[in-house]
Amino acid sequence: MARARRLAAAGAVTAFTIGGLSMAAGIGTASADSGGARPATAATCLVPLLPCETASGGHPGDPWEPVPDDGASGLLPVPGDSRPGLPIPHDSWSSAPSESRPSHPEQEPPPDKPWQPVDEERHRWPDGPPQTGGGGLAPGTPAWPFAVGGAALLVGAGLTGFAVRRGRGVA
Amino acid sequence: MPEPAGRRPAGQRLILAAAATVSLTGVLLIGFGLSGLLTPAPEAAPSPAAHKPTATRHRVFDVPPGHVAKPMKAARPVAVYIPAIGVAAPLMELGLDAEGAIENPPFQPPNLAGWYRYGPVPGQRGAAVITGHLDSRTGPAVFASLRDVRKGDQIQVMRADRSVAVFVVDKVEHTPKRSFPTRKVYGKVGYPALRVITCGGAFDRATGSYRENTIVYAHLALAHYPGRS
Numbered sequence: 001m002a003r004a005r006r007l008a009a010a011g012a013v014t015a016f017t018i019g020g021l022s023m024a025a026g027i028g029t030a031s032a033d034s035g036g037a038r039p040a041t042a043a044t045c046l047v048p049l050l051p052c053e054t055a056s057g058g059h060p061g062d063p064w065e066p067v068p069d070d071g072a073s074g075l076l077p078v079p080g081d082s083r084p085g086l087p088i089p090h091d092s093w094s095s096a097p098s099e100s101r102p103s104h105p106e107q108e109p110p111p112d113k114p115w116q117p118v119d120e121e122r123h124r125w126p127d128g129p130p131q132t133g134g135g136g137l138a139p140g141t142p143a144w145p146f147a148v149g150g151a152a153l154l155v156g157a158g159l160t161g162f163a164v165r166r167g168r169g170v171a
Numbered sequence: 172m173p174e175p176a177g178r179r180p181a182g183q184r185l186i187l188a189a190a191a192t193v194s195l196t197g198v199l200l201i202g203f204g205l206s207g208l209l210t211p212a213p214e215a216a217p218s219p220a221a222h223k224p225t226a227t228r229h230r231v232f233d234v235p236p237g238h239v240a241k242p243m244k245a246a247r248p249v250a251v252y253i254p255a256i257g258v259a260a261p262l263m264e265l266g267l268d269a270e271g272a273i274e275n276p277p278f279q280p281p282n283l284a285g286w287y288r289y290g291p292v293p294g295q296r297g298a299a300v301i302t303g304h305l306d307s308r309t310g311p312a313v314f315a316s317l318r319d320v321r322k323g324d325q326i327q328v329m330r331a332d333r334s335v336a337v338f339v340v341d342k343v344e345h346t347p348k349r350s351f352p353t354r355k356v357y358g359k360v361g362y363p364a365l366r367v368i369t370c371g372g373a374f375d376r377a378t379g380s381y382r383e384n385t386i387v388y389a390h391l392a393l394a395h396y397p398g399r400s
Contacts, residue, residue: 115331117245117292124289126273129351130368133381134278134308137315138374145204149197156194163186 013158017151230254231325232337234392240337242363243294243394246330248286251301251367255324256316262328264288265302273300278307284314286328290357293328294336294391298357298364301328305370305381314369318343318385326365326389334396338365338389345371345383356386363391 203209231254248262265274265285276285284303291297304312320326326338346352356366365388372383 115247117295118288118290122289123291124267125353125357126267126287126289127271128273129348129384130273130275130302131370131380132275132302132312132314132368132384133305133370133374134312135374135376135379135381136306136309137311138306138376138381142204142209145200145209149200149204152193152197152200154197156190156192156197159186159190159193163183163190166186167180167183 009158009161013154016154232327232335232393232395234325234337234339238392239362240391240394242296242391243330243334243336244332245292245295246332246334248293248299248301248328248336249331250329251284252327252329253317253320253324253367254327255321256319258313258316260284260303260313262286262301273302276303276313278304278312281307281310281312291363292330293338293365294330294334294363294394296361296363298360298366299328300356300366300368302368305385314367314385317367317369317387318345318371320367320387325392326367326387328365334394336363336365336391337393337395339392341388341390344386344388346386347372347383348380351384352386365389365391 250259250261252259260282261284263276263283263285265276265287266289268274273287274285276283281304284301286293287300287302291299293299293301303314303317305314305317306312320340320343322340322342324340326340328336328338330336344352356368367387367389369385370381370383371385372381374381
């Protein structure tokens with residue numbers, strides 16, 4: 001009877017160990033992997049750039065004048081917008097997009113209130129770091145620590161039991 | 172020779188020590204697994220721009236090394252370009268949420284970044300801040316490859332007055348969120364600077380956020396005014 005119990009215990013430990021190692025090796029487990037996922041929306045700013053223009057800097061007396069920002073000129077590149085005239089950094093602006101394009105409703109201030117930067121007195125530091133991730137690229141929690149850890153615990157328990165029984169036998 | 176009374180045989184002690192070691196290892200492994208410490212960081216993924224920079228799509232400006240340009244006049248930023256990693260994304264304004272933290276751009280569309288309006292405008296004197304998502308809940312977002320930016324790369328901010336603020340990267344940092352360098356990021360600097368921030372490190376599923384931030388520090392190297400000779 002005692003031999004049968006020992007045999008059963010050894011079998012259980014062996015089965016758990018093999019099961020744990022199998023999980024660690026990824027045999028028989030399924031996992032979701034979004035690493036290869038691609039968004040449906042692609043960048044719209046793909047117009048070939050024109051040759052670089054050299055700049056002379058913003059020094060005093062510079063004749064360059066900025067284009068008045070009426071806040072609703074429609075210059076904002078809207079995601080998903082496939083219009084061909086999207087402004088790009090090296091654009092010579094000879095082909096500036098039409099002013100009649102629809103503007104972005106959430107971005108544009110009313111026409112009677114031109115955009116203004118926030119006064120420096122109102123500048124402030126945010127609390128905490130930006131939370132800029134949804135976890136779509138994060139790999140799933142690996143199973144091997146649990147499998148190997150569980151197997152190790154079983155082995156430890158088995159060794160302890162063996163040592164205790166061996167001690168009783170010696171006594 | 173018999174063992175002294177009250178003492179276990181050497182062999183038994185050895186087995187017990189091995190059992191304790193193995194058990195402790197198991198407990199540690201399970202603990203690390205639960206805490207996510209063994210969860211690998213996400214693989215670098217192409218940004219929604221999803222295009223390798225090419226000579227025709229993304230060109231960099233000719234900028235003298237080490238040059239810091241004079242501040243530009245304030246103008247509304249409308250788009251950001253990082254040719255080295257193929258980023259070309261529109262910008263939205265970001266304010267503060269009810270808890271005083273910086274607002275985030277929405278997850279959709281993924282190719283969207285934002286600039287922090289309660290700070291300097293990109294191109295003005297001071298440290299302007301642009302943030303964007305590393306990923307959404309389902310895939311990569313605008314700054315999925317921001318950690319691949321290197322010193323010397325250009326970040327171009329196009330503004331509504333048709334000028335372009337051309338920044339050059341000084342360094343890239345990866346910092347734990349619990350020790351986010353607020354002063355270093357938002358603090359005053361005497362030159363036009365830019366900080367581009369996204370998430371990084373391992374993803375903590377318990378809190379639903381990444382453990383680190385990737386922060387790119389850059390300075391204004393060129394104020395580009397198109398059409399001006």
